[in-house]
Structure formats: C-alpha cells, structure tokens
Amino acid sequence: MLVPHESSDDCKVGGYNIPKGTMLLINAWAIHRDPTVWDDPMNFKPERFEKMEVETHKLLPFGMGRRACPGLGLAQRMIGLGLSSLIQCFEWERISAEKIDLSEGHGITLPKVKPLEAMCRPRNAMVNVLQELASSV
Numbered sequence: 001m002l003v004p005h006e007s008s009d010d011c012k013v014g015g016y017n018i019p020k021g022t023m024l025l026i027n028a029w030a031i032h033r034d035p036t037v038w039d040d041p042m043n044f045k046p047e048r049f050e051k052m053e054v055e056t057h058k059l060l061p062f063g064m065g066r067r068a069c070p071g072l073g074l075a076q077r078m079i080g081l082g083l084s085s086l087i088q089c090f091e092w093e094r095i096s097a098e099k100i101d102l103s104e105g106h107g108i109t110l111p112k113v114k115p116l117e118a119m120c121r122p123r124n125a126m127v128n129v130l131q132e133l134a135s136s137v
C-alpha cells in the first residue's frame, strides 16, 4: 500500500463515487501484479522497461502525481549505484547448493520471509581499489 491520502472533495475513481474526506489507499502491490495492467507480471523481464514512455505510468513504487515521492531521482540513482558497485566489486555465491527462497513477507515494505545470506569475495581486479578505499577511511 502506498501512503494513505484523503479526498479533499467529492470525486469519482474508477467509476466509484468517493465522498469528500474518505481515506484512499492505493494497492501498488496488486497493480504491479495485475495481468490486465502488465503482460506476464510475475516474471522478471527488465526489457519491458526499454520503452520507458509506455510503461512508466503503470509503475508506482514512488506514487504518482502531485504528492509522488520527491526523492525518486536520488533513490533510483543510489539504488543503481549501490547495486552495480556490489556486482562490479565482488564475486557472489550462495551459502549452500539450496536455491535462494524468494518468498515475500508482510510489512510496510516487502521483506523476504528468509533474510538473504550470501558469500562475497572481492574480484581480483578490485582488490587494490578496495584496499585503497579502506585505507582512506
């Protein structure tokens, strides 16, 4: 669910009459899994975002409109930078032959039921860079 909003006037949403003062909750979780909104929603297909102008209005992790998250640009850049640094600098392995359990838990955010445990070791090409970084802290 996104942050609750309150209608400041009588309005209609999706054909429903919403009186002034109603609490409105957007179920982004359901929208992101709705097969009438997304083609094959349960599969990871990053290529669906290649034509960003087509799909962005259906993707709501930051809300939408006037009260959408003003930290969107910062958050997207930091997540990309953080994740790509972890992939570029380290080799990653599972802790056992068992596949990672991706089951979703409950909460304000979407935690994993089983926290991720993984092993990492600096990539050879990155050892010097990481040592220099660590010694400069």
Ligand code: HEM
Pocket (backbone or CB within 6 Å): 002, 003, 060, 061, 062, 063, 064, 066, 067, 068, 069, 070, 071, 072, 074, 075
């Ligand atoms: C992955 C990171 C983030 C996610 C998923 C996220 C998501 C959201 C969502 C869903 C909302 C509510 C939108 C709505 O009312 O419909 C929101 C609001 C807000 N976010 Fe974020 N956010 C993130 C990072 C950030 C960062 C980095 C900042 C600031 C540096 C920030 C500042 C805010 C503020 C100030 C609001 C309230 C905006 C308003 O009510 O007018 N957020 N965010």
